[in-house]
Amino acid sequence: MRNLPVSLWIGGALVGVIALAALVSLVWTPQDFATVAVSERFQPPSARYWLGTDQLGRDVLTQLMVGARNSLTIALVAVGLGGALGTALGLLAGAKGGWTEEIVLRLADFSFAFPALLFAIMLAAAFGPSFANAVVAIAFINIPVFVRVSCASARQVWQRDYVLAARASARGGLAITRDHVLPNIAAIVIVQATIDFAGAILIEAALSYLGLGVQPPEPSWGRMLSEAQTLLFLAPQLTVLPGLCIVATVLGFNLLGDGLRDLADPRREKAR
Amino acid sequence: MYKIRNLSLSFDGHEAVRSASFDIPRGARLGLVGESGCGKSITALALLGMAPASARVSGSIEIDGQEMAAAPERLWRSYRARKVAMVFQEPLSALNPLKRVGDIIAEPMRLHLRLDRRAARARARDLLVEVGIPDPEARLDQYPHQLSGGQRQRVLIAAALSCDPQLLVADEPTTALDAHVAGRILDLLKRLSETRDMALVFISHDLEAVARVTEEMLVMYGGDIVERGPTAQLLADPRHPYTKGLIEARPRLDALTLRADGAPRPRLASIPGSVPALADLPKGCRFAGRCPIERPACAGLRPAVSVLGPGQRQVRCLAPLLPAKVPA
Numbered sequence A: 001m002r003n004l005p006v007s008l009w010i011g012g013a014l015v016g017v018i019a020l021a022a023l024v025s026l027v028w029t030p031q032d033f034a035t036v037a038v039s040e041r042f043q044p045p046s047a048r049y050w051l052g053t054d055q056l057g058r059d060v061l062t063q064l065m066v067g068a069r070n071s072l073t074i075a076l077v078a079v080g081l082g083g084a085l086g087t088a089l090g091l092l093a094g095a096k097g098g099w100t101e102e103i104v105l106r107l108a109d110f111s112f113a114f115p116a117l118l119f120a121i122m123l124a125a126a127f128g129p130s131f132a133n134a135v136v137a138i139a140f141i142n143i144p145v146f147v148r149v150s151c152a153s154a155r156q157v158w159q160r161d162y163v164l165a166a167r168a169s170a171r172g173g174l175a176i177t178r179d180h181v182l183p184n185i186a187a188i189v190i191v192q193a194t195i196d197f198a199g200a201i202l203i204e205a206a207l208s209y210l211g212l213g214v215q216p217p218e219p220s221w222g223r224m225l226s227e228a229q230t231l232l233f234l235a236p237q238l239t240v241l242p243g244l245c246i247v248a249t250v251l252g253f254n255l256l257g258d259g260l261r262d263l264a265d266p267r268r269e270k271a272r
Numbered sequence B: 001m002y003k004i005r006n007l008s009l010s011f012d013g014h015e016a017v018r019s020a021s022f023d024i025p026r027g028a029r030l031g032l033v034g035e036s037g038c039g040k041s042i043t044a045l046a047l048l049g050m051a052p053a054s055a056r057v058s059g060s061i062e063i064d065g066q067e068m069a070a071a072p073e074r075l076w077r078s079y080r081a082r083k084v085a086m087v088f089q090e091p092l093s094a095l096n097p098l099k100r101v102g103d104i105i106a107e108p109m110r111l112h113l114r115l116d117r118r119a120a121r122a123r124a125r126d127l128l129v130e131v132g133i134p135d136p137e138a139r140l141d142q143y144p145h146q147l148s149g150g151q152r153q154r155v156l157i158a159a160a161l162s163c164d165p166q167l168l169v170a171d172e173p174t175t176a177l178d179a180h181v182a183g184r185i186l187d188l189l190k191r192l193s194e195t196r197d198m199a200l201v202f203i204s205h206d207l208e209a210v211a212r213v214t215e216e217m218l219v220m221y222g223g224d225i226v227e228r229g230p231t232a233q234l235l236a237d238p239r240h241p242y243t244k245g246l247i248e249a250r251p252r253l254d255a256l257t258l259r260a261d262g263a264p265r266p267r268l269a270s271i272p273g274s275v276p277a278l279a280d281l282p283k284g285c286r287f288a289g290r291c292p293i294e295r296p297a298c299a300g301l302r303p304a305v306s307v308l309g310p311g312q313r314q315v316r317c318l319a320p321l322l323p324a325k326v327p328a
């Protein structure tokens, strides 16, 4: 246990708290997240409203918890979809080589050069703001990095003796990819996914901030920020709290990703 | 069985193997020696149609009359395991750690020979006996990490033999093993080749190993086959200065031990310099620049192959060495 990287502990703890809040919100929240009660607005923290209420009298803790659930769900589905598609393309390119690899990598480079956030905004704006479109947009911009990471590592694995041995005994490309390449690049892909998770949370927050993400009455951190920004001096906690949540989540996944990477490849830690 | 003509493999326009031509008759045992980077492994891989994807392959590889140099992967796959199989240097990295020995050996038979579970297992057991692994029944259910290095290499050999190939390519199969174990693996390879009438291409840095296993050898340098001939003759009487250098550079016990009279031990002879990078190899004779008997023309002119004497000996050198004096 002593040998686990510190970043893994801190990242794990941050992510753990947020994820726990999201999970709990599935079965219990302090208040109903959609209930608006103008008479209860700007309540200070109390036994009833642990973190007070906002400008519409909604319970802030409830909003944050359900917001966590929405953010994490979008990031999970989007990174999962984008990661699966990107990894599949990367594996294909790594296995085929030649012009297949060339085309796939050039396409990935092309979309990689495009600013991710701008691209997501374009997609969400073109197809209309919704939960599903936010997922698709974030999934899409996640594809290229997975293509590159998985293709580069797959190519290395294809050079190894055990792959040569498998080929020498007439195994086909699909069987080798399944039995040898995928298990060997899994760790790298998981690390990448963890780090991309942080980016996905950030982009989801930005989309919601711009009104292109989760639609009301479903709460989201990004929209909480944008709705409260005019009240920055009147009720600073309404911007600070969702802001802190975003920071904690992004930091948490970054640290977790770093820690996992060190765990997967101890040489890297020593080199730094 | 195998007929290779003018086989060239190049990376970015630089030839890593330069118009190699040789035959592998049925049951023949052929040694391939040379320093690191001279093109042994990629030549070996080309025999299975597995040259690196980035290599441009030209020339002809004929297997039982079928031209294979430009054959599609699908055709090559039907030849691998059944016609030609390969054993690698590092048995641990060539064995899937998550599979049992029995499954590793049985898998090719189930896939290619369509044997059922029981038949494949029975044959796997027989193969373990053939490669000299004691208590084969118990070994079938063990994992690679439970075996010793020598046993792993034997398992790898058994897996390679599972579909009765006519040619076994062994790329430095004993480099990862200690000398005693290595010797026994060498004897095993030789015996298998004899009893199965299976050809063997044996790649090694170790001239002693090549002498122990093969009857014919090719010496490669910088992608050229610089000398070839019957192994014993070639080692006793090298005609290419590179072959001579290799033989003299071979570490010998008497050169390493301190002499009794306290005199400085004789320095280990070695070929000066090292193999240049692919792009820096001379256009003419690849050995130019390191050759002790180099002539001005050597670097620019690729020597033709000369046939020496009545035997099958060939050397690619402008000025081959004279025959060694046979001690009376």
Ligand SMILES: Nc1ncnc2c1ncn2[C@@H]1O[C@H](COP(=O)(O)OP(=O)(O)OP(=O)(O)O)[C@@H](O)[C@H]1O
Pocket (backbone or CB within 6 Å): B011, B016, B034, B035, B036, B037, B038, B039, B040, B041, B042, B043, B052, B054, B277, B278
């Ligand atoms: N995939 C590749 N891409 C580019 N160059 C390569 C590739 N594979 C091999 N080469 C080059 O081809 C040459 C021959 O390599 P090869 O692996 O056949 O050497 P070798 O004789 O087997 O050496 P060793 O004894 O170290 O195994 C080397 O100069 C190497 O740099």
Ligand SMILES: [Mg+2]
Pocket (backbone or CB within 6 Å): B040, B041, B042, B171
């Ligand atoms: Mg090699």
